[in-house]
Amino acid sequence: IFSRFRQLGSARQTHLALHREGMHFPRPSDGRKLTALDWTPIRYRNVISVLKNPFYAGAYAYGKSKSRTAVVDGRAHKTYGHIRPLDEYDVLLKDHHERYIDWGIYGRNQKQLAINAYGQRDGAKSGRGGRSLLIGLMTCGQCGHRLRVAYRGRYPYPVYQCIGRTAHGLPRCMCFGGQRVDTAIARELMRVVQPIAIQAALVAERTHMETQREQQRILELELQQARYEASLAERRYAACDPDNRLIAAQLEKNWETSLRRVSEYEARLDDIKTHNSATPTPDFTGLAEDLDAAWSSSSVTMRTRQQLVRALINDITVNIDEADCEIVLTIHWKGGRHSTLRLRKPQSGEHECVTSDDALAIIESMASRWSDEHIAATLNRMGLPTAQGKSWTAKRVGS
Incomplete structure (x- = not known):
């Protein structure tokens, strides 16, 4: 859970990733006794409770919640379970026992969870996909509010706007199309990443191999646990008095369920071993040599691009230079630059759907001597698409 959260930066994405891999989590089956456990498919509450619990950072905590009393209809009404801030716990003993993560990592996890909270005032959103690259990252240089994104047009395109003052009856601070800004930030990102691309590719390759080994190791541990439970169920069935038919039938059913789980994990482990051996390792070095192709690849989702931007950029302050009719972007990079x-x-x-200058130059130079069909064939042979990314026809050349 902790390693996946470090990779994905979101508790929900961590849960979805572990759920897709068939991860199981222990759940008490005997109420408050906590002496018997069932392994059930992992739930979101399991992930978020592990990430927020200071116990895993080696700290003993007491008094994490409190009760509140309010007068309702003339009578005192008490409610429980109100979470306290960390510095208000009754007892907090750090380095109390062996830990899973350092206290500093625990603090960073809590900050990331707070940032990810949807709708939080002045909080940046985590990358959730969509059509805009910089949603939740840009701040208005005039009023300090986060810029919001809206989608307009028949083929929706992003528009960034600041509505921080509209609640007071004042006009918007700024509003501008997002495609050109997204492209400029992506180009600047590629320029910054270029010097360390090969090193990052080697790290990505090592991480890829570690992830494969981690998935296989988790399945091996779950298979070991399932085999132990099947052996325990077999011993319980063998020790049962045959005269107790109802108990023997239930123990036989539990044994059969345990054996079914063993077979399931053995099949999944064989599948992942076959998949890892048959699937070639991606050429990360080749991707590093052509970052633009890697960034624009159809297999790269907008969510992945957003997460990469957030890994390198803290915030972007936006101002409008009305005199020169320019958008001024101040990028605050991770590390303080x-x-x-x-x-x-x-x-x-104005929009970005315009014919390229190269295609226009060829059309103008050939228009006096060649037909529209010949011009369209020439543009197609040169690999120059129309403004909408389509191939050329005589009708499109004429228009």
Whole structure:
């Protein structure tokens, strides 16, 4: 759970990843006695409780919640389970026992969970996908509010806008199309990452191999646990008096269920071993040599791009230079460095769906001597698409 959260940065994504892999989690089957456990498919509450519990950071905590008393209809009404802040616990003993993670990692996990909380005031959203790259990362340089994203048009395109002052009846601070800004930030990101791309590729390859070994090790441990439970169920059935038919039938049923789990884990372990041996390791070094192709690959989701941006950028402050009609982006990188980008602000109605300059130059040079069919064939042979990414026809050349 902790390693996946470090990779994905989201408790829900951690739960979904572990659930897809068939991960099981122990659950008490005897109420408050906590002496018998059932291994059930992992749930979100299991993930979030492990991430938030200071016990796993080696700390003993007491008094994590409190009760509140309110007067309702003239009578005292007490409610329980109100979570306290960490510094208000009755008892907090650090380095009390062996830990899973350091206390510093625990603190960073709590900050990440707080940032991920949807709808939190001034909180940056984690990468959840969508069409906009920088959602939740940009801050208005005039009022300090987070810029929100809206989608407009028949083929929706992102528009970033600040509505921090609209609640007071004032006009919006700024509003501009997001495609050009997203492209500029992506280009700047590639420029920054380029010097360390090979080293990052080697780390990615090592992480990929470690993830495969980790998945196989988890299945081996679960298979070992299932075999132990099947052996225990067999011994219980063998020790039962045959005259107790109802008890013997229930013990036989438990034994059969345990054997079924053993068979399931053996099959899954064989499948993952076959898959790991048959699937070639991705060429991470080749991707590092052409970062633009890796970034634009169809197999890379917008969620992955958003997570990469958030791994390198803390925040982006946006200002509008009305005199020069430019968008001024101040990028605050991880580690404390800053850089500034200036982009021409699109005019009202302007969009990015325009024919490239190379295609226009060829059309203008051939228009006086060649037919539209010949021009379309030439553009297609040169691999120059239309503004919408389609192949050329005589009708499109003429328009």
